[in-house]
Amino acid sequence: MSTPQTGTRGGTVGIKEVAAHAGVSPGTVSNVLNRPERVADATRTRVEAAIRELGFVRNGSASSLRAGQGRTVGLMVLDLGNPFFTDLARGVEDVMSERGYAVILCSSATSAEREERNLRMLAEQQVRGVLVTPVDQGPDRLALLRERGVNAVMLDHPATRPHQCSVTVDDVSGGQLAVAHLLDTGARDIAYVSGPMGIRQCADRHAGALRALEQAGHGTLRHVTVGEMTPRAGQEAAWQLLGELPDAIFCANDLLAMGVLRALLQQGVRVPDRVKLIGYDDIEYATASAIPLSSVRQPTYRLGRIAAELLLEECEDPEGHAHQQIMFQPELVIRESTAP
């Protein structure tokens, strides 16, 4: 007979209706949701029942508007086509999902402009924190977020500011490992194939390569840079080297290495007999390539997990949180492409 007196117009049920249905006030429902310990067992179970019966789901917009902070974080990677970054993303997503956070995924596609656009969007979305693999060392595009109280953790990039967390892998050491290994196999004329040197990883691995040469006291390094770090670009880099083949090629990336390998094999260059080849990242597919690829392994998935945990710690307990710059050591993985 009586029309149900819904507190809200639309079809969605809100906290008010739950309250009415359970015979308590909206404030109590909110307490059940956010500080369950403050409400008596009896009332709590009653409210929880009402929530289930009415199929209530919390309105995140209202919640984060009022509370000033929501349960979303942003993740910005350089290239979604690179398994390195998707493994990272997997680590991040796993942790965030466990802890009830939503991950907003952005790809800057190595474009500073797109990075900036995405960061602005993340700011609008009121994210609680961001995980970023920055495009360059250039202007501090994170300022926009920082002044709005958004925490940031640098991913695979050293902290650019004093009070900031970062999780990285020692790329200088990685480059050194790779080239020292090439020198060990007897190579002397070595080529380094990389993306733009503006990308820190490319520059650091290069520095490591030089250090290895210096320590060995012999060997030379040629340098080929290409626009992006994809198999296709690797192929093109290899063509440039065909005129005068080096003894060994160190690629800044397994994707590049796969392209190089393909071009070499197509031209009948024997790997590793004529040219030795080593990549970087040790992506899963490197094992399965035509000539199993030597590489430098990074704890990628774990990198993502740890960065995510660091960010959450910083968000949920800002006082007790000490900023950390964590650096992992990479590991040399020797396979057939550098066999003696």
Added chain:
Amino acid sequence: MSTPQTGTRGGTVGIKEVAAHAGVSPGTVSNVLNRPERVADATRTRVEAAIRELGFVRNGSASSLRAGQGRTVGLMVLDLGNPFFTDLARGVEDVMSERGYAVILCSSATSAEREERNLRMLAEQQVRGVLVTPVDQGPDRLALLRERGVNAVMLDHPATRPHQCSVTVDDVSGGQLAVAHLLDTGARDIAYVSGPMGIRQCADRHAGALRALEQAGHGTLRHVTVGEMTPRAGQEAAWQLLGELPDAIFCANDLLAMGVLRALLQQGVRVPDRVKLIGYDDIEYATASAIPLSSVRQPTYRLGRIAAELLLEECEDPEGHAHQQIMFQPELVIRESTAP
């Protein structure tokens, strides 16, 4: 001397302050943001200047609370470790980023429980729509979202309800292509390696394989199922086949195929001379594998883009939108692993 009369306490500047700074009312600022055509040119430029000067960024929570809908969509994939899904995600992210939407990324990791948890979270986040590759054909877990007015597009899965968009690739046809090709090369005793048959793709490709056998009038199909669709699982599947080797192996997935290939080569089985091998998806790395892998190509990136565009159309113009079930045809890619 006079303290600035900020409308808002915190450090963040809101619509009110912009209004004060530009000498208009908050409502006008809102109009500049949402219906610029309704405000006089002079006022608009004045407001825009104020926005720039004060570094105002819109509070998405408040906006979507009041407007009832935000600018975020959810993307749920089965497995972030699989290049097929990350290519999909790339397509989706590219479109959404262009159009100013945020993408919340979720991985169900083929777990129904996790799928449900993530869908609930997406509902809380007030997403405007979702793109889903569902875990199974089971209970309609999207109901929760639908009754809250959230649009859904099925990704790589046929629509499960009448009024729903979907973007798929014809997996039956793909399975048929693959096996017909294997029969062409002379193979008769064929093995199909797949993940759980609860996964539609695995089942459909199997159906296609059977159809090819039927049409040819000869050949037999053995079936090995494994728990997940990873290289490791493929390796294990291959071990099961080592006792009595088939003439050819059709894998439901390139990842599986790479694992199978690796196991076969390790055991000294020659591919394609002794056993022919074909995968599915034609992921980029399949080309670069030890024996370049024949595969069935899907327009993966485009799938993501089109699904995203469909979803946006449905969200932004619900009346003019006609639900579509788009099905692409896959394409056979022949490489060395099935050479005669």
Added chain:
DNA sequence: TTCAGGACTTGACACGTTTTAACCGGGAGG
């Protein structure tokens, strides 16, 4: 019997934006 104090609960307001109806001054039409 009274009162202090604790354990819960309540009610009203605030968060920053969108939206609606009302308002304004002035030119056109009656």
Added chain:
DNA sequence: CCTCCCGGTTAAAACGTGTCAAGTCCTGAA
């Protein structure tokens, strides 16, 4: 001269939740 309409703008009322001061009820000690 009055009315109506016009583009442009404004003031005020929502949207659904979190917070906190102010209650209410109950127990146990004085």
